[in-house]
Amino acid sequence: MNLTLKIWRQEDAQSKGKIVTYKIDDVSPDMSFLDMIDMLNEQLNNKGEDPVAFDHDCREGICGSCSLQINGEPHGPDTGVTTCQLHMRMFKDGDTIFIEPFRAKAFPVIKDLIVDRSAFDRIQHAGGFISINTSGNTVDANAIPVNKHNADMAFDAATCIGCGACVAACKNASAMLFVSAKVSQFALLPQGRIEATDRVLNMVRQMDDEGFGNCTNTGACEIECPKGISLENIARMNREYLSASLKG
Amino acid sequence: MSGMITSSIARKVAMALSGLFLVLFLTQHFFINITSVFSADAFNAISHYMGTNAVVQFVAQPILIFGVVFHFIMGFVLEIRNRNARGISYFSYNGSANSSWMSRNMIWSGIVILAFLGLHFYDFWIPEIVHKYVESHPDDSTRYFGEMVAKFESPVRTGLYVISFVFLALHLLHGFSSSFQSIGFNNKYSKGLKGFTVAFAILIPLGFVFIALFHHFNQ
16 A cells, blocks of 8 residues: 555644655555554654654553544544554555644643643542552452442443543543543442542542543544443533532 | 532533523423414414513513523633633544534534524514513504514515524534533433434424414415
Protein backbone atom coordinates (compact mmCIF):
# COMPACT_ATOMS: atom_id res chain seq x y z
CA MET A 1 0.00 0.00 0.00
CA ASN A 2 1.17 3.51 -0.81
CA LEU A 3 -0.20 6.18 1.51
CA THR A 4 -0.14 9.92 2.12
CA LEU A 5 0.13 10.85 5.79
CA LYS A 6 -0.84 14.26 7.09
CA ILE A 7 0.70 14.38 10.54
CA TRP A 8 0.58 17.08 13.24
CA ARG A 9 4.14 18.18 13.99
CA GLN A 10 4.88 20.39 16.98
CA GLU A 11 8.37 20.95 18.32
CA ASP A 12 7.32 21.36 21.97
CA ALA A 13 4.49 22.58 24.19
CA GLN A 14 5.30 26.24 23.48
CA SER A 15 5.65 25.95 19.70
CA LYS A 16 2.90 26.42 17.18
CA GLY A 17 2.28 23.15 15.36
CA LYS A 18 1.26 22.41 11.80
CA ILE A 19 0.21 19.55 9.57
CA VAL A 20 3.13 18.07 7.58
CA THR A 21 2.59 15.75 4.62
CA TYR A 22 4.62 12.54 4.19
CA LYS A 23 4.48 9.87 1.51
CA ILE A 24 5.04 6.30 2.59
CA ASP A 25 5.27 3.32 0.22
CA ASP A 26 5.15 -0.47 0.55
CA VAL A 27 3.09 -0.53 3.73
CA SER A 28 1.91 -4.07 4.51
CA PRO A 29 -1.84 -4.44 5.27
CA ASP A 30 -0.83 -6.76 8.13
CA MET A 31 1.17 -4.05 9.90
CA SER A 32 -0.28 -2.36 12.95
CA PHE A 33 -0.77 1.39 12.70
CA LEU A 34 2.11 1.98 15.09
CA ASP A 35 4.35 -0.34 13.03
CA MET A 36 3.55 1.90 10.07
CA ILE A 37 4.63 5.01 12.02
CA ASP A 38 7.77 3.13 13.11
CA MET A 39 8.46 2.52 9.42
CA LEU A 40 7.98 6.20 8.64
CA ASN A 41 10.29 7.15 11.52
CA GLU A 42 12.98 4.81 10.21
CA GLN A 43 12.79 6.63 6.88
CA LEU A 44 12.93 10.03 8.62
CA ASN A 45 15.91 8.90 10.72
CA ASN A 46 17.75 7.74 7.60
CA LYS A 47 17.19 11.16 6.05
CA GLY A 48 18.43 12.86 9.22
CA GLU A 49 14.99 14.32 10.01
CA ASP A 50 13.31 14.43 13.41
CA PRO A 51 11.11 11.30 13.85
CA VAL A 52 7.43 11.70 14.73
CA ALA A 53 6.95 11.50 18.51
CA PHE A 54 4.02 9.35 19.65
CA ASP A 55 2.94 7.53 22.83
CA HIS A 56 3.06 3.74 23.05
CA ASP A 57 3.93 1.04 25.53
CA CYS A 58 2.36 -2.44 25.70
CA ARG A 59 1.08 -2.56 22.09
CA GLU A 60 -1.52 -5.06 23.33
CA GLY A 61 -4.42 -2.68 23.91
CA ILE A 62 -4.27 -2.71 27.70
CA CYS A 63 -1.91 0.02 28.90
CA GLY A 64 -3.82 3.03 27.55
CA SER A 65 -0.64 4.74 26.35
CA CYS A 66 -1.30 4.99 22.64
CA SER A 67 -3.64 7.68 21.49
CA LEU A 68 -3.89 9.40 18.08
CA GLN A 69 -6.86 10.92 16.33
CA ILE A 70 -6.86 9.09 12.98
CA ASN A 71 -9.04 10.46 10.17
CA GLY A 72 -11.17 12.28 12.71
CA GLU A 73 -11.70 9.38 15.10
CA PRO A 74 -9.75 8.45 18.25
CA HIS A 75 -7.90 5.16 17.69
CA GLY A 76 -8.98 5.25 14.06
CA PRO A 77 -11.84 3.74 12.09
CA ASP A 78 -11.96 0.26 13.69
CA THR A 79 -14.24 -0.39 16.68
CA GLY A 80 -13.25 -1.68 20.11
CA VAL A 81 -9.52 -1.34 19.53
CA THR A 82 -6.73 0.97 20.54
CA THR A 83 -4.36 2.49 17.97
CA CYS A 84 -1.79 -0.23 18.61
CA GLN A 85 -4.39 -2.86 17.65
CA LEU A 86 -5.49 -0.99 14.53
CA HIS A 87 -4.23 -2.70 11.38
CA MET A 88 -3.38 -1.12 8.07
CA ARG A 89 -5.87 -3.41 6.35
CA MET A 90 -8.51 -0.93 7.54
CA PHE A 91 -7.14 1.50 4.90
CA LYS A 92 -6.90 1.34 1.12
CA ASP A 93 -3.97 1.83 -1.22
CA GLY A 94 -3.72 5.53 -2.09
CA ASP A 95 -5.53 6.74 1.05
CA THR A 96 -4.69 10.03 2.73
CA ILE A 97 -4.62 9.60 6.51
CA PHE A 98 -4.82 12.50 8.97
CA ILE A 99 -2.96 11.78 12.22
CA GLU A 100 -3.45 14.29 15.02
CA PRO A 101 -3.00 14.32 18.79
CA PHE A 102 -6.01 13.95 21.09
CA ARG A 103 -7.32 17.51 21.39
CA ALA A 104 -8.44 19.07 24.66
CA LYS A 105 -7.27 22.07 26.65
CA ALA A 106 -6.79 19.66 29.55
CA PHE A 107 -4.53 17.48 27.34
CA PRO A 108 -1.82 19.94 26.20
CA VAL A 109 0.51 18.75 23.44
CA ILE A 110 4.03 17.93 24.67
CA LYS A 111 5.52 17.14 21.26
CA ASP A 112 4.01 16.08 17.92
CA LEU A 113 1.37 13.46 18.77
CA ILE A 114 2.16 13.14 22.47
CA VAL A 115 -0.23 14.86 24.88
CA ASP A 116 -0.01 15.32 28.62
CA ARG A 117 -2.82 13.18 30.09
CA SER A 118 -1.77 13.68 33.72
CA ALA A 119 -5.12 15.41 34.30
CA PHE A 120 -6.55 11.88 34.47
CA ASP A 121 -3.97 10.96 37.13
CA ARG A 122 -4.97 13.96 39.23
CA ILE A 123 -8.64 12.99 38.95
CA GLN A 124 -7.73 9.47 40.11
CA HIS A 125 -5.72 10.88 43.02
CA ALA A 126 -8.77 12.92 44.06
CA GLY A 127 -10.78 9.81 44.87
CA GLY A 128 -10.27 6.88 42.51
CA PHE A 129 -9.24 4.45 45.25
CA ILE A 130 -10.44 2.74 48.41
CA SER A 131 -8.65 3.04 51.75
CA ILE A 132 -7.58 -0.38 52.99
CA ASN A 133 -5.72 -1.27 56.17
CA THR A 134 -2.81 -3.35 54.93
CA SER A 135 -1.24 -3.93 58.34
CA GLY A 136 -1.87 -7.67 58.20
CA ASN A 137 -5.47 -7.66 59.40
CA THR A 138 -7.02 -7.10 55.98
CA VAL A 139 -10.35 -8.86 55.52
CA ASP A 140 -10.43 -11.10 52.44
CA ALA A 141 -12.43 -9.33 49.74
CA ASN A 142 -14.31 -12.56 49.01
CA ALA A 143 -15.68 -12.60 52.58
CA ILE A 144 -18.15 -9.87 51.61
CA PRO A 145 -20.95 -11.20 49.36
CA VAL A 146 -21.39 -9.18 46.17
CA ASN A 147 -24.38 -9.38 43.86
CA LYS A 148 -23.21 -11.02 40.59
CA HIS A 149 -24.86 -8.38 38.40
CA ASN A 150 -23.15 -5.57 40.32
CA ALA A 151 -19.82 -7.41 40.28
CA ASP A 152 -20.07 -7.76 36.49
CA MET A 153 -20.97 -4.08 36.03
CA ALA A 154 -18.10 -3.03 38.34
CA PHE A 155 -15.72 -5.18 36.32
CA ASP A 156 -16.98 -3.70 33.05
CA ALA A 157 -16.36 -0.20 34.41
CA ALA A 158 -12.92 -1.24 35.66
CA THR A 159 -11.83 -2.22 32.16
CA CYS A 160 -11.37 1.50 31.37
CA ILE A 161 -7.68 1.91 30.49
CA GLY A 162 -7.73 5.72 30.79
CA CYS A 163 -6.53 6.30 27.23
CA GLY A 164 -8.55 9.53 26.82
CA ALA A 165 -10.38 8.51 23.63
CA CYS A 166 -13.64 9.64 25.29
CA VAL A 167 -12.26 13.16 25.68
CA ALA A 168 -10.88 13.16 22.14
CA ALA A 169 -14.15 11.95 20.62
CA CYS A 170 -16.47 14.25 22.57
CA LYS A 171 -17.24 17.49 20.76
CA ASN A 172 -17.05 19.15 24.18
CA ALA A 173 -13.81 17.43 25.29
CA SER A 174 -15.70 16.04 28.26
CA ALA A 175 -14.06 13.46 30.52
CA MET A 176 -17.28 12.18 32.03
CA LEU A 177 -17.04 8.66 30.61
CA PHE A 178 -13.60 8.17 32.16
CA VAL A 179 -14.56 9.68 35.51
CA SER A 180 -17.87 7.83 35.63
CA ALA A 181 -16.12 4.50 34.96
CA LYS A 182 -13.76 5.15 37.86
CA VAL A 183 -16.62 6.24 40.13
CA SER A 184 -18.78 3.27 39.10
CA GLN A 185 -16.23 0.52 39.58
CA PHE A 186 -16.13 1.38 43.28
CA ALA A 187 -19.71 2.59 43.77
CA LEU A 188 -21.06 -0.79 42.68
CA LEU A 189 -19.07 -2.73 45.30
CA PRO A 190 -19.57 -2.74 49.09
CA GLN A 191 -15.87 -2.02 49.63
CA GLY A 192 -16.26 1.18 47.63
CA ARG A 193 -19.48 2.43 49.23
CA ILE A 194 -17.70 3.60 52.42
CA GLU A 195 -16.01 6.52 50.65
CA ALA A 196 -18.56 6.87 47.84
CA THR A 197 -19.82 10.33 48.83
CA ASP A 198 -16.41 12.00 49.07
CA ARG A 199 -15.13 10.11 46.04
CA VAL A 200 -17.70 11.36 43.55
CA LEU A 201 -17.64 14.94 44.87
CA ASN A 202 -13.84 15.14 44.81
CA MET A 203 -13.39 13.47 41.44
CA VAL A 204 -16.02 15.64 39.73
CA ARG A 205 -14.54 18.78 41.31
CA GLN A 206 -11.07 17.80 40.04
CA MET A 207 -12.50 17.00 36.59
CA ASP A 208 -14.07 20.47 36.43
CA ASP A 209 -10.89 22.14 37.72
CA GLU A 210 -8.86 20.47 34.96
CA GLY A 211 -10.97 22.28 32.35
CA PHE A 212 -12.77 19.40 30.66
CA GLY A 213 -16.05 20.27 28.93
CA ASN A 214 -19.61 19.40 29.89
CA CYS A 215 -21.24 16.18 28.75
CA THR A 216 -24.15 16.73 26.33
CA ASN A 217 -24.95 13.04 25.86
CA THR A 218 -23.91 12.77 22.23
CA GLY A 219 -22.73 9.22 22.97
CA ALA A 220 -19.55 9.65 20.88
CA CYS A 221 -17.40 8.56 23.85
CA GLU A 222 -19.20 5.23 24.20
CA ILE A 223 -18.88 4.49 20.47
CA GLU A 224 -15.17 5.33 20.33
CA CYS A 225 -14.15 3.78 23.67
CA PRO A 226 -11.82 0.85 22.90
CA LYS A 227 -13.14 -0.96 25.97
CA GLY A 228 -16.84 -0.33 25.34
CA ILE A 229 -17.45 1.60 28.57
CA SER A 230 -21.20 2.26 28.70
CA LEU A 231 -23.06 5.56 29.07
CA GLU A 232 -24.89 3.87 31.97
CA ASN A 233 -21.82 4.78 34.02
CA ILE A 234 -22.37 8.49 33.36
CA ALA A 235 -26.00 8.20 34.47
CA ARG A 236 -24.83 6.37 37.61
CA MET A 237 -22.24 9.07 38.33
CA ASN A 238 -24.91 11.75 37.92
CA ARG A 239 -27.11 9.93 40.46
CA GLU A 240 -24.16 9.43 42.82
CA TYR A 241 -23.21 13.10 42.52
CA LEU A 242 -26.72 14.44 43.13
CA SER A 243 -27.19 12.12 46.09
CA ALA A 244 -23.76 13.00 47.54
CA SER A 245 -24.39 16.74 47.09
CA LEU A 246 -27.70 16.57 48.91
CA LYS A 247 -26.10 14.60 51.75
CA GLY A 248 -23.05 16.85 51.96
CA MET B 1 -23.86 22.28 48.30
CA SER B 2 -22.03 25.35 46.82
CA GLY B 3 -19.99 23.05 44.57
CA MET B 4 -23.19 21.44 43.40
CA ILE B 5 -24.48 24.72 41.98
CA THR B 6 -21.41 25.40 39.84
CA SER B 7 -20.41 21.85 38.88
CA SER B 8 -20.64 20.46 35.37
CA ILE B 9 -23.13 17.81 36.51
CA ALA B 10 -25.36 20.39 38.21
CA ARG B 11 -25.41 22.41 35.00
CA LYS B 12 -26.43 19.44 32.88
CA VAL B 13 -29.13 18.47 35.39
CA ALA B 14 -30.43 22.06 35.33
CA MET B 15 -30.50 21.97 31.52
CA ALA B 16 -32.33 18.64 31.62
CA LEU B 17 -34.96 19.71 34.17
CA SER B 18 -35.67 23.02 32.41
CA GLY B 19 -35.89 21.15 29.10
CA LEU B 20 -38.33 18.59 30.49
CA PHE B 21 -40.42 21.43 31.93
CA LEU B 22 -40.56 23.03 28.47
CA VAL B 23 -41.54 19.68 26.94
CA LEU B 24 -44.49 19.56 29.34
CA PHE B 25 -45.49 23.08 28.33
CA LEU B 26 -45.12 22.21 24.65
CA THR B 27 -47.41 19.21 25.07
CA GLN B 28 -50.18 21.19 26.72
CA HIS B 29 -49.76 23.96 24.11
CA PHE B 30 -50.21 21.37 21.36
CA PHE B 31 -53.38 19.94 22.87
CA ILE B 32 -54.86 23.43 23.22
CA ASN B 33 -53.93 24.38 19.65
CA ILE B 34 -55.26 21.18 18.09
CA THR B 35 -58.76 22.02 19.37
CA SER B 36 -58.75 24.92 16.88
CA VAL B 37 -58.90 22.38 14.05
CA PHE B 38 -62.06 20.78 15.41
CA SER B 39 -63.95 23.57 17.17
CA ALA B 40 -63.55 27.35 17.16
CA ASP B 41 -65.74 27.56 20.26
CA ALA B 42 -63.61 25.08 22.23
CA PHE B 43 -60.44 26.92 21.22
CA ASN B 44 -61.98 30.25 22.27
CA ALA B 45 -63.13 28.84 25.61
CA ILE B 46 -59.75 27.33 26.51
CA SER B 47 -57.83 30.41 25.30
CA HIS B 48 -60.09 32.70 27.31
CA TYR B 49 -59.55 30.59 30.42
CA MET B 50 -55.77 30.53 29.94
CA GLY B 51 -55.72 34.26 29.20
CA THR B 52 -57.78 35.34 32.19
CA ASN B 53 -57.07 32.80 34.93
CA ALA B 54 -54.99 34.50 37.63
CA VAL B 55 -52.94 31.39 38.45
CA VAL B 56 -52.07 30.81 34.79
CA GLN B 57 -51.29 34.49 34.19
CA PHE B 58 -49.39 35.42 37.31
CA VAL B 59 -47.88 32.12 38.53
CA ALA B 60 -47.53 29.68 35.63
CA GLN B 61 -46.62 32.28 32.99
CA PRO B 62 -43.71 33.88 34.91
CA ILE B 63 -42.38 30.39 35.78
CA LEU B 64 -42.61 29.46 32.09
CA ILE B 65 -40.80 32.61 30.95
CA PHE B 66 -38.11 31.99 33.56
CA GLY B 67 -37.77 28.38 32.32
CA VAL B 68 -37.40 29.51 28.71
CA VAL B 69 -34.86 32.24 29.51
CA PHE B 70 -32.90 29.94 31.85
CA HIS B 71 -32.75 27.12 29.27
CA PHE B 72 -31.45 29.43 26.56
CA ILE B 73 -28.92 31.28 28.71
CA MET B 74 -27.59 28.01 30.17
CA GLY B 75 -27.42 26.56 26.65
CA PHE B 76 -25.22 29.43 25.46
CA VAL B 77 -23.05 29.32 28.60
CA LEU B 78 -22.43 25.58 28.18
CA GLU B 79 -21.71 25.97 24.46
CA ILE B 80 -19.07 28.64 25.11
CA ARG B 81 -17.44 26.59 27.90
CA ASN B 82 -17.47 23.45 25.78
CA ARG B 83 -15.88 25.17 22.78
CA ASN B 84 -13.17 26.50 25.09
CA ALA B 85 -12.54 23.02 26.48
CA ARG B 86 -11.49 21.75 23.04
CA GLY B 87 -8.88 24.47 22.49
CA ILE B 88 -7.46 23.71 19.04
CA SER B 89 -9.88 22.17 16.56
CA TYR B 90 -9.13 19.00 14.64
CA PHE B 91 -8.12 19.27 10.99
CA SER B 92 -10.07 16.11 10.34
CA TYR B 93 -13.20 15.49 12.42
CA ASN B 94 -15.61 12.67 11.66
CA GLY B 95 -18.46 13.41 14.05
CA SER B 96 -21.02 11.43 12.07
CA ALA B 97 -19.01 8.24 12.81
CA ASN B 98 -20.00 8.30 16.44
CA SER B 99 -22.90 10.68 17.08
CA SER B 100 -26.09 12.02 15.52
CA TRP B 101 -26.29 15.38 13.75
CA MET B 102 -29.00 16.42 16.21
CA SER B 103 -26.83 15.75 19.25
CA ARG B 104 -23.91 17.73 17.83
CA ASN B 105 -25.99 20.72 16.74
CA MET B 106 -28.34 21.41 19.65
CA ILE B 107 -27.06 24.98 19.79
CA TRP B 108 -28.10 25.63 16.17
CA SER B 109 -31.53 24.01 16.44
CA GLY B 110 -31.90 25.93 19.71
CA ILE B 111 -31.02 29.24 18.05
CA VAL B 112 -33.68 28.65 15.37
CA ILE B 113 -36.23 27.89 18.09
CA LEU B 114 -35.17 31.06 19.93
CA ALA B 115 -35.69 33.09 16.75
CA PHE B 116 -39.07 31.42 16.33
CA LEU B 117 -40.04 32.33 19.89
CA GLY B 118 -39.23 35.96 19.05
CA LEU B 119 -41.61 35.79 16.08
CA HIS B 120 -44.22 33.91 18.12
CA PHE B 121 -44.10 36.48 20.93
CA TYR B 122 -44.36 39.29 18.35
CA ASP B 123 -47.35 37.58 16.74
CA PHE B 124 -49.34 36.50 19.77
CA TRP B 125 -47.93 37.20 23.22
CA ILE B 126 -47.12 40.92 22.87
CA PRO B 127 -50.46 41.81 21.14
CA GLU B 128 -52.25 39.82 23.87
CA ILE B 129 -50.46 41.68 26.68
CA VAL B 130 -51.17 45.02 24.96
CA HIS B 131 -54.82 44.06 24.45
CA LYS B 132 -55.35 43.01 28.06
CA TYR B 133 -53.12 45.24 30.16
CA VAL B 134 -52.22 48.32 28.06
CA GLU B 135 -55.34 49.11 26.07
CA SER B 136 -58.78 48.96 27.58
CA HIS B 137 -60.93 46.56 25.64
CA PRO B 138 -64.19 44.99 26.81
CA ASP B 139 -63.84 41.33 27.68
CA ASP B 140 -64.50 39.26 24.54
CA SER B 141 -64.24 35.49 24.87
CA THR B 142 -64.82 34.89 21.15
CA ARG B 143 -61.91 36.86 19.67
CA TYR B 144 -59.08 34.28 19.99
CA PHE B 145 -59.88 31.94 17.08
CA GLY B 146 -60.25 34.76 14.56
CA GLU B 147 -57.05 36.49 15.71
CA MET B 148 -55.12 33.23 15.42
CA VAL B 149 -56.46 32.29 11.98
CA ALA B 150 -55.66 35.79 10.64
CA LYS B 151 -51.99 35.27 11.51
CA PHE B 152 -51.78 32.23 9.26
CA GLU B 153 -53.06 34.07 6.22
CA SER B 154 -49.48 35.00 5.30
CA PRO B 155 -47.63 32.22 3.44
CA VAL B 156 -44.29 33.65 4.63
CA ARG B 157 -45.27 33.47 8.29
CA THR B 158 -46.78 30.00 7.82
CA GLY B 159 -43.56 28.87 6.09
CA LEU B 160 -41.41 30.24 8.91
CA TYR B 161 -43.56 28.40 11.46
CA VAL B 162 -43.21 25.14 9.50
CA ILE B 163 -39.41 25.48 9.26
CA SER B 164 -39.20 26.25 12.98
CA PHE B 165 -41.21 23.14 13.84
CA VAL B 166 -38.78 21.03 11.81
CA PHE B 167 -35.92 22.38 13.94
CA LEU B 168 -38.02 21.82 17.05
CA ALA B 169 -38.31 18.15 16.02
CA LEU B 170 -34.52 17.93 15.55
CA HIS B 171 -33.98 19.52 18.99
CA LEU B 172 -36.42 17.14 20.68
CA LEU B 173 -34.99 14.06 18.94
CA HIS B 174 -31.84 14.41 21.01
CA GLY B 175 -32.98 16.56 23.92
CA PHE B 176 -35.91 14.57 25.27
CA SER B 177 -34.26 11.22 26.04
CA SER B 178 -30.94 12.96 26.74
CA SER B 179 -32.61 14.83 29.62
CA PHE B 180 -33.38 11.55 31.34
CA GLN B 181 -29.76 10.38 30.96
CA SER B 182 -28.64 13.67 32.54
CA ILE B 183 -30.78 13.17 35.63
CA GLY B 184 -29.37 9.66 36.02
CA PHE B 185 -32.13 7.62 34.38
CA ASN B 186 -30.49 4.89 32.30
CA ASN B 187 -31.92 1.42 32.80
CA LYS B 188 -33.99 -1.30 31.14
CA TYR B 189 -36.67 1.28 30.25
CA SER B 190 -34.24 3.55 28.39
CA LYS B 191 -34.68 1.76 25.06
CA GLY B 192 -38.44 2.27 25.29
CA LEU B 193 -37.88 5.89 26.25
CA LYS B 194 -35.77 6.41 23.12
CA GLY B 195 -38.60 4.96 21.01
CA PHE B 196 -41.08 7.27 22.74
CA THR B 197 -38.70 10.20 22.16
CA VAL B 198 -38.66 9.55 18.40
CA ALA B 199 -42.46 9.29 18.29
CA PHE B 200 -42.95 12.41 20.43
CA ALA B 201 -40.29 14.45 18.59
CA ILE B 202 -41.91 13.71 15.24
CA LEU B 203 -45.62 13.68 16.10
CA ILE B 204 -45.88 16.86 18.19
CA PRO B 205 -43.99 19.15 15.73
CA LEU B 206 -45.82 17.45 12.85
CA GLY B 207 -49.07 18.27 14.64
CA PHE B 208 -48.04 21.92 14.93
CA VAL B 209 -47.16 21.92 11.20
CA PHE B 210 -50.58 20.46 10.44
CA ILE B 211 -52.35 23.13 12.51
CA ALA B 212 -50.44 25.96 10.78
CA LEU B 213 -51.10 24.58 7.28
CA PHE B 214 -54.74 23.78 8.13
CA HIS B 215 -55.48 27.38 9.05
CA HIS B 216 -53.43 28.73 6.13
CA PHE B 217 -55.39 26.73 3.58
CA ASN B 218 -58.78 27.27 5.29
CA GLN B 219 -58.87 31.06 5.16
